[in-house]
Amino acid sequence: MSKIRIPHEPNHPLAEGLNQPMKRGTFLKFAGATFATSTMLLAGCKEYEDLFNPKIKELVVDLGSGDIGILNYAYVLEQLEAAYYIQVMTTPYPGMSAEEKSILTDLRDHEIIHRDFFKKALGDKAIPALRFDFSKINFYDRTSVLTQAAYFEDDGVAAYNGAGKLIRNVDYLVLAGKIVSVEARHASAIRDLLNPLSPDFAGDDVVSSPNGLDLARTPLQTLPRVAAFIAAKINADNLPK
Amino acid sequence: MNLFNIIRDIEQVDPEVYERLNSRRSAFGMLGKAALAAAPLALGSVFQKAYGKTNDAVSDVLNFALLLEYLESEFYQLGLAAAGLIPAANRAGFAQISKHEAQHVAFLKEALGMAAIAKPEFDFTAKGNFNDVFTNYGTFAAVAQVLEDTGVRAYKGQAGSLLGTDVLTLALQIHSVEARHASFVRRIRGQKGWIVGNDGGAVPAVAAANYAGEDNTAQGGLDKAMFAAAYSDATVSEAFDEILTREQVIAIATPFLA
Known part of the structure; x- marks a missing residue:
């Protein structure tokens, strides 16, 4: 059910390599180049402005409807997390401890496994591999990397928690449940790295009083929170509500 | 109120x-x-x-959850009250967990109203398996980990009964909190925050049933050959938590009932 509009320009960075896996080391270069070019465009060449005008050239990815739509939504988030940790471990920040390396490597592998699982499970219903823009993140700074990781993990937890009730097939629901608790384990570990042995692993900012409930967000609440990192427009209009 | x-x-x-x-x-x-x-x-x-949903179907699931929350809540209350048990550095973490478990008890009791089961009497030695649970920190932390990991599996196992309901969302919101707790307790015990195969991680042998099936590497009818990269069974198992059925959980919890 995915409708994909590929940019007309063959040299457009979004069109290039759409159907081929991105080399792991190229994320930063890619994002950096895109932004450098965009900045140059601000000098005011009409032709290039059109090229980068999102209304004209944007890649639109339609998640589809029903359970497929929800699984594609999860696939977006897992692609995002996988790409993030691949970058983290491709350019590890200086002074990364052995424990941090072990945790971040596990998180990378878990998220790749989740990503690849959704791709296989969705088969020809899967949205394409997305490209991501992490140019605003300083991968050489420990606090930036871990803070962003906590953001993605907490958001993943809230996203699965909020999407659960939209799922109609009980097997898919259980699968989402098998993944969300691992995301919560990740969130706890990353938060504890940032503030060891404090209550932050299940901090009051995510687990609300008085009922001790974690966050839950609908797809329409979640997607704007990650849109800036995704080099495509995600159309979630047909998801169950 | x-x-x-x-x-x-x-x-x-x-x-x-x-x-x-x-x-x-x-x-x-x-x-x-x-x-x-x-x-x-x-x-x-x-x-x-x-x-x-019939009141009974929802009440059933919520009472099952309440039983586990009663167990966890009292366990941490007693642990925090036991002089010299929890090292000072770890008290803040356990106090946070204890707070949440007490909140879950209150929340579920409120949701169930008159249908709520009363708190049973517990035996935290689990019929003599953990005799030093409130005097030996190692035992206490191991039992805490097993309770949290089991809680995660138990909630997950009930999700299907709440399919498509808003009560499901609330259950999921508790479920992920239990997983945050589990990861924390595992890590302060020197374990990974995630479950590796069906190895609880230096927990008493009697807890083997709590981790049974966690070594599963096939998901959604696809075996681990689905993955392009060659991941070990251990890594694939870490990436997915598994369910426990209500019957499995009750069998595990029964020794804790006095």
Whole structure:
């Protein structure tokens, strides 16, 4: 059910390599180049402005409807997390401890496994591999990397928690449940790295009083929170509500 | 009294909750007019009316959850009260966990109202398996980990019974908190925050049943050959937590009932 509009320009960075896996080391270069070019465009060449005008050239990815739509939504988030940790471990920040390396490597592998699982499970219903823009993140700074990781993990937890009730097939629901608790384990570990042995692993900012409930967000609440990192427009209009 | 919190929480994820209840006024009117003793009953019928599940089906799941939360809550209360048991550095973490478990108990009791089961008497030695649970920190932390990991599996196992309901969302919101707890306790014990195969991680042998099946590497009818990269069984198993059925959980919990 995915409708994909590929940019007309063959040299457009979004069109290039759409159907081929991105080399792991190229994320930063890619994002950096895109932004450098965009900045140059601000000098005011009409032709290039059109090229980068999102209304004209944007890649639109339609998640589809029903359970497929929800699984594609999860696939977006897992692609995002996988790409993030691949970058983290491709350019590890200086002074990364052995424990941090072990945790971040596990998180990378878990998220790749989740990503690849959704791709296989969705088969020809899967949205394409997305490209991501992490140019605003300083991968050489420990606090930036871990803070962003906590953001993605907490958001993943809230996203699965909020999407659960939209799922109609009980097997898919259980699968989402098998993944969300691992995301919560990740969130706890990353938060504890940032503030060891404090209550932050299940901090009051995510687990609300008085009922001790974690966050839950609908797809329409979640997607704007990650849109800036995704080099495509995600159309979630047909998801169950 | 926090009787309206559950409705407020539902409202956060289901803005139309009041419409499902006919109108905001009638929801509050029904509860407002009820005497204190009858109010929980009214809340129960609100659930039934709003979500079309029989009261029994939802109550069943929530009471099952309440039993586990009673167990966890009392366990941490006693642990925190035991002089010299929990090292000073770890008290803040366990206090946070204890707070959440007490909140979960109160929340579930409120949701169940008159249908809530009473707190049973517990035996935290589990019939002599953990005799030093409140005098030996190593035992205490190991039992804490097993309870949390098992809680995660137990909630997950009940998700299917709540398919498509707002009560499911609330259960999931508790489920992920338990997983945060589990990861923390595992890590302060020197374990990974995630479960590796069916190895609990230096937990007493009697806890093997709590981790049975966690070594599964096939998901959704696809075996691990689905992955392009060659991951070990251990890594693939870490990436997915597995369910426990209600029967499995009850068998595991029974030794803790006095």
